[in-house]
Amino acid sequence: MSPFCLIYHLVWRSQSNVESAEKAALRKHSMWSNIAVDILLGNLIGLSLLYHAELVSLWFLNSMEGLNNYLRMGSVWLMGVPAGFKLNTELAAILGTTSLNVIQICSTLWVFVGFFLMNIVRGIATVGMLFGATVIASLMADMIGAATLHISALHSLISCLYASQTQALAALWRLFRGQKLNPLRFRLDSYDYTVEQHVVGSLLFTPLLLLLPTTCVFYIFFTIVNTSIRVTHVLIEVFISIIHETPYVKVLLWLVRPTRFPAxxxxxxxxxxxxxxxxxxxxxxxxxxxxxxxxxxxxxxxxxxxxxxxxxxxxxxVPSIGQITLPHYKKVFTGVSASLVAESAYGILTGKRISYGPVSHPPTTLPWMHISVKEYWQLCHKSILSHMVD
Known part of the structure; x- marks a missing residue:
């Protein structure tokens, strides 16, 4: 290698090392700043919850009672003539009665939970003061999920009934058209059905088609309620992701030295x-x-x-504050795409289970997190001993 190429290689390598070192330093300081801001917000929210634990528990109980009353009124309304639609009385009575029984059981259980709900709120506040605001948000999301478990169960039951009914109608419609689904090649093949199969298909198609509006009305009602609860979970997840992704160090450096990040x-x-x-x-x-x-x-x-x-x-x-933070905030909605929206819409129409995955991906794993805790402390012990020997 010529001297000129060697000098150029060393200069390029030193520049790349400086750039990598700066990125590593910003990443390390961003991690500690995120932890500090998380704990600071956790203390603020935790202190507020501690001082207003009684009001928060009372508001949560009233909200759950109002939600259960809304579900009762909706179930009773669907058992009648909702919006002028004439539904099947027997099937509507079965679905409505089942819903009312499940709602009543959960309301009774929440009466007993209300006696120690204030202690739960204080425990969440204490844990949040120690571990940060993201822990409070996660525990509140779990608490909402546990409180609305009966809604998820009813939605799953109605979804299973609705999906089975629509799939059976689709299969019977293919029978009338002389087609058969080929699951291996994902296509429709021609098939000659017998007369007996056509007769049985006709006998099954008529009652299933007439019962579909009743099932569809209950499915739409519980899907709207369950989706509203899922939206609350998504908003909590977005709040957690924003705390993790906000570049507090870059914002501070931008306030002190704006030329540090030239645009x-x-x-x-x-x-x-x-x-x-x-x-x-x-x-x-x-x-x-x-x-x-x-x-x-x-x-x-x-x-x-x-x-x-x-x-x-x-x-x-000099860049604006939006140009610095916007690339980080784009990671919050990396899990949302057109294919996910289309898949969710198709799942709602067909009654299939919708996977409510995370909106944003978790932060990338740091290099020292690839080893176990025991190995980490062993490395720390060896480094301290080697420093003492030197």
Whole structure:
């Protein structure tokens, strides 16, 4: 290797090491700043919960009671003639009675939970003061999930009934058309059904089709309620992700030294002379010799193509706070895509179970998190001993 190539390689390597070291330092400081802000918010929210534990527990009980009353009124309304639709009385009575029994059982259980709900709120506040606001948000999400467990169970039951009914109707419709689903090649093949199969299919198709509106109405009602609860979980998850993804160190450095994160560089020309031509006279003509203020007739610029004196300053474009934080906030909604929305819409229409995955991906695993806790402390012990020996 030539000396010039070696010097270029060393310079490039040192620059890359400096850049990597700066990124590693920002990442390390961002991690500690996120932990500090998380604990600070946890103390603020925890103290508020401790001082208002009775009000929070009372509000939560009233909210659950109001939700259960809404479910009762909705179930009773669906058992009648909802929006003028004539439903099957027997099936509506079975589904409505089942829903009312499940709601009543959960309401009775929440009466007993209400006696020690204040202690639960205080425990959540204490844990949040020790471990941060994200722990409070996670525990509140789990608490909401436990309180609305009966809604999830009823929604799963109605979804299973609705999906089975729609799948049976789709299979019977293919029977009438002389087609058969090929699950191996994901296509419809022609098939000759017997007369007995057509007769049995006709006998099954009619009652299933007539019972579909009743099942569909109950499914729509519980899907709306369950989706509203899921939206609350998503909002809590977004709150946790925003705390994790906010670059507090970059924001602080931007406030102290905005030029630390340049968005670009540009030259500001102070003065320029072209072979005795005054700068103001030259400034009205562009590089093509066109005068934009008077006419579009080209002028002869052969005599002053090259400047004799040029004074300029190098300026740095300072980014805004949005340009610094927006790339980090984009990671919050990386789990949301057009395919996910289409899959969710298809799952709602067909009654299939919708996977409510995380909206954002968790933070990348740091290098020292790939080892176990025991190995980590052994490495720390060996490093301390080696330092003492040196």
């Amino acid at each position: 670009g560089i540009w030259f500001e020309i102070v003065s320029c002379e072209y072979n005795g031509v005054h700068p103001m006279e030259k400034s009205i003509c562009d590089s093509n010799g066109i005068n934009p203020d008077f006419d579009n007739t080209p002028r002869k610029t052969e005599n002053y193509n090259r400047p004799t004196a040029l004074v300029s300053f190098l300026r740095i474009s």
